[in-house]
Amino acid sequence: MKNITLKYENKTKSDEYYINNIIEAVNLLDFYSMKETIKKAIDNSISVVDIIEKGVLVGLEESGEMGLILAAEALEGEIISIDEEEQKKLNKSRNYSGKVVVGTIKGDIHSLGKNIAIILMKSYGMEVVDLGVDVEPKKFEEFAYLPDVKVIGISFLLSSAEPKIKEVMSLLKNEGLKNKVKVILGGAAVSPEIAEETGADAYAVDALQGVNIIEDWLRK
Ligand code: B12
Structure with a gap:
């Protein structure tokens, strides 16, 4: 080369x-x-x-x-x-009201895109908790209870994992957490249809779009 x-x-x-x-x-x-x-x-x-x-x-x-x-x-x-x-020191200094929790959904072990998205979020000055890959829906729910958690980011590259995203959304809804946290989907398997079917608040085609959406949420 x-x-x-x-x-x-x-x-x-x-x-x-x-x-x-x-x-x-x-x-x-x-x-x-x-x-x-x-x-x-x-x-x-x-x-x-x-x-x-x-x-x-x-x-x-x-x-x-x-x-x-x-x-x-x-x-x-x-x-x-x-x-x-x-x-x-390298970060732009920005103030946000709350943390972002990010993980790759259960059944899916793709990590590269999630990690880039997290690097970019941190570079924008956001506080991020990385749950890793193959994350159980229940785990996202547990974190959604924490007072300072405002956003859940789910990385999703395997279409077969869609039911698990629906499970996250049902858990949040049933526990009355749907208005407390916003959910954004990222990764190669996302589309407007999937966002609609799962009931997620947003989806991002790339990390930059995702960070811009989250920035907007954390400023409100
Ligand atoms: C690398 C790769 C792997 C690596 C993963 C290594 C790793 N540590 O991540 C390995 C070899 C392990 C792998 C395994 C498999 N893979 Co694979 N893999 C890929 C590949 C080629 C690239 C994915 C990638 O890393 N892209 C680079 C990153 C930077 O891009 P990205 O993930 O899209 O992330 C960007 C955005 O989407 C966004 N983003 C990502 N996540 C998030 C989250 C949030 C919150 C936000 C805001 C943004 C965001 O930010 C990033 C930067 O902009 C894709 C093909 C593709 N075009 O995506 C297939 C692909 C995802 N894999 C696929 C498959 C089928 C598999 C396997 C089932 C193969 C097999 N038979 O074993 C297994 C599944 C294992 C499992 N249980 O998960 C399919 C999925 C098809 C589908 N729609 O279901 C794909 C699409 C390939 C294909 N064309 O068939 N894979």
Whole structure:
């Protein structure tokens, strides 16, 4: 695979330079360069939000499914490894009223998209609890009882797991929690029809759309 040569190495570089290198690495499907360019951007205090929104997601417009998987892994490796303090410094400071709880639904073990969505939420300054993958409907309900939990995000890539999402919605409804928490679905299996059938409050086609919807909810 072709490596990216970082041009003008000794000159002062603009944020745009680091972002363009990420876009190029994602376009070329070059995993090594993705990790390198993301790391360089982090080291040069480019915010995680800009790395994802202006770099990775723009690069992905050209590089299809394989790019998506490689970029997700590169992001996970580089960004999850920076510690919480450092992440806070990079974050845009925003104030929200409540926490977001995110998990992949029971029966489904896909984690990459959920993790990217969580990285982006945290980069927007949101407090997020990660329940992991293969999460029982009951677990979502338990968290919905907690006073500061306002949003439940469910990652959903296997169509066969739809009944489990309906189960989450029934539990919330039966326990009178439906007005306390909002539910958003994300992942490859979501569609307007699924959102409607399950009774979820919203669905997101990608992490950025999801974060924008949640931001709106947490500000109200
Ligand atoms: C990688 C992958 C795997 C990996 C998962 C590795 C991991 N740690 O996650 C492995 C190999 C384990 C796997 C296993 C299986 N997989 Co698979 N997998 C994929 C693949 C190729 C990519 C998924 C991915 O990671 N994409 C990259 C991420 C970044 O994208 P994303 O998940 O869509 O997330 C983005 C948004 O959706 C959003 N998002 C995601 N979650 C959330 C949550 C919230 C709250 C918000 C706001 C946003 C959000 O944010 C992300 C960034 O924008 C997809 C194909 C595809 N096109 O999706 C198939 C796919 C999902 N898999 C599929 C299948 C069938 C399986 C298996 C059953 C295969 C098998 N026979 O064993 C098993 C299931 C195991 C299980 N019980 O879950 C099918 C599902 C079909 C369906 N509709 O039901 C797909 C669609 C492939 C296909 N075309 O047939 N898989």
